[in-house]
Amino acid sequence: MNRQGRPTQPIEALAIAPDTFTGNRALRIEEALIFEIGRPEVTGVDLDEPAAFTARLGGLERRDIGLPGLSEPEAVRHYVRLSRMNYGIDSGVFPLGSCTMKHNPRLNEKMARLPGFGDVHPLQPQSTVPGALALMAELSRWLCELTGMPAVALSPKAGAHGELCGMMAIKAALAARGEKRSVVLVPESAHGTNPATAALLGYRVESIPARPDGTVDPAEVKKHLSNDVAAIMLTNPNTCGLFERDVVAIADAVHAAGAYFYADGANFNAIVGKVRPGDLGVDAMHINLHKTFSTPHGGGGPGAGPVTLSAALSDFAPLPYVVTDADSVRLVEHAQDGDGKPFGRMCAFHGQAGMFVRAMSYMLAHGSDGMRQASEDAVLNANYVKAGLRDLMSLPFGDGPCMHEVLFDDRWLEGTGVSTLDFAKAMIDEGYHPMTMYFPLVVHGAMLIEPTESESKASLDLFVAALRALTMAAKRGDIARFSGAPYYAPRRRLDETRAARAPVLRWSKPAGQEAAE
């Protein structure tokens, strides 16, 4: 009997939902590890056994590996189930400040998979890849035009790698001047990668405190400047979501001291088409293609971090780089093949070429007008969220306009017994990804909200309403809602202390099973 179409009616339910026998909850299904469901003899890839031949391995044949195999249906189900335990931009509002979780257009994915881009090898003869080289040249042109800087190093593989590249160019430029300086200035509000990068290159980091309005005071920078300072690493807009309004004075002072201005371009997405970093005195700036130009974050990578360079640094750009001749584009892979003084090489091959295609697709789609509009909408959205919450949450630096992200601190939670962390976890239960929390470090209990231009007004209205409801719950002492959150995620709060104290970093056969074999 086919009962599938039989209508159901709500009947009186149990007061409390019962635990399920399986641990599953309807669409949310628990999933084991591949090592627990796979078997070494199973494979999801059909391959023909090669005809007999004489191996040339020099006696280095391997025995067991211990890898499990899954058939295709098992593999597809495994990874689909895992995917459902993740929150992505496509799932809902992802207001992670400083990370720019904007919409990832699927056209970009389609373009990167064209065989002429996705299926070309970096070491094919250059004569067989003129289109791929032309794309690199075109991306360079757009990045230079948008930043007002004359050159770009495309190869860095992520933002932090771009920082390393820019700082190496600065170190090389100083060396070319016969100087070896030892100090790099980094404002307190900077990303952790800035001081880590400077230290990696042997620099001593001097921290520059912020003034009460959250920005850097040129007078404070001047106090730290000397002929031993190699560079300042300044994020602009900064991580408090504020534009460094004295940036030109800072740049002038830095240059007067013979130092260079490295800009962390993590927040470039706020100002594309509004102002050009090159016009502000920047010497090097990395651009996170995965932030400003929408290449997917992919659960933590791959990123891409091209670095634009000023005239003072452009000669030192690393290998390889593209040169546009009269009618063609060529790739310079060795110092002797070009006019520059490259400081070296950041990585094998030419960088994240697949990301170049995606970023180019985004830029072409937006055009100059669309990119400026995207920056304006990102800033408008952040200010709209601020306007919706400023009466309930506390703003550390006053109520002036913010850029693409709005920073709150935790003063408004004082005495409630709810922490920034608790508040963030309660947002999960309401269906939102939390904002960036506890960063930047200059603010106590920081909550940094970046809605991006991808949210509609209706979506922001719902988001603001949800946060208002939560803030009022915190203020009226509805503590359990926060302290135990999340209640409805695939996992409750996880024990990170235990994970660090006795690290289990890989699966191993259970002891009994080991003995049985």
Next chain:
Amino acid sequence: MSNIEKNKANNAMRYLPLTPQDRSEMLARIGAADIDALFADIPADKRLTSLPDLPRTKSEIEVERMLGRMAAKNIAAGSAPFFVGCGAYKHHIPASVDHLIQRSEFLTSYTPYQPEIAQGTLHYLFEFQTQVALLTGMEVANASMYDGSTACAEAVLMAHRITKRKKAVLAGNLHPHYRETVETLSGMSDHAVLALPPSPQGTEDIAAAIDNETSCVVVQTPDFYGHLHDLKPIAEKAHAAGALLIAVVTEVVSLGLVTPPGAMGADIVVGEGQSIGNALSFGGPYVGLFASRMKYVRQMPGRLVGETVDAEGKRGFVLTLSTREQHIRREKATSNICTNSGLCTLAFSIHLSLLGEAGLRKLARINHANAVKLADALGAVRGVEVLNGTFFNEFTIRVRGDAAEIVEQLGRRDILGGVPASRLDPGRPELRDLIIVASTEVNTDEDRAAYAQALEEVLA
């Protein structure tokens, strides 16, 4: 007016949900006179008064047309007999891999800093770490690096931290790009590098270069010219001198057939994982593999995922040992790394789960068999000498004449015949007649015959 023109007039485009009316309502709610009021902190004399000198917004169809034209100018690996390797390989990728990595929840998620809603990512990274540890024969692996070359440079820094020495010895047959990447980072960090000269015959005595100041010796196997190395004697010599052995694997499929570095005494193993699950993509994004002995884990760069339990006692996974990392330690961090290769890692892990032990071993055997067939076919061409006694799926031939010119001529015949050694190492005349040739499971007997025939014609 066409729709596109209308959109342009409205200053709107398909990825931006706000309408002009939304914008004015929102500005009113904020209390700003106009949008420029929100940008007031930007110095007025620096603000752009007109649009950047670049084209305006384009429809999807226009973008496809433009990029499609550019893509069509390139010869795709799948459209010609293809034998190019040297650290990036053309392998077949099962259709389900690319489908699964494009699931929204994988593609559009962030670094799993909120583990309760990122168990999907953390779960597969834990599986990935285990797969890499098993493949390399090591105790622990991280959640990936940018690529093989940067993993290699980071491994050298890690060895310096462990040994408190500052000199790395690089085998002559380390991939030249890897060598340059290490030299660049080391040079900038005031560390010493001794890079041995290339040895296309694969006969160099690496162990002889190790001394008591050596922090680490970096050896690739199969090496840049395709030779396989028994690392045990090098490991013994290194350990006797208080140095570490860093093994580099740029063709990870080889680990399905060849003794892993972990079984030959390597302390750190780094590799390029592109071969499993990831397209060539003109050089990136790829996936760096990084494995070591457990006792060194706290000196490792990059992200690590660990197992734990949640408040209800259920198994779950989190990022762990992050006190090594820049967002906690700032200038005292073990490295400045702040991303891994998330989605490429996933592609690797899915493909390897599909292959499993049986599939990987068979895939590796096919690669080796195809390379053996190709070596025999090319070796029979007059004027061609195969240099390798041992190899996996890649070997070096010496040709009569300039290798770069010959590869170029093969390209004109629609055969992508390998990489001239001089492309990566142009300063050495002794390498000018060498071509490094790879053959994987994608090549057919017809491909190999076409290559041999074309080479014969070019050399005639």
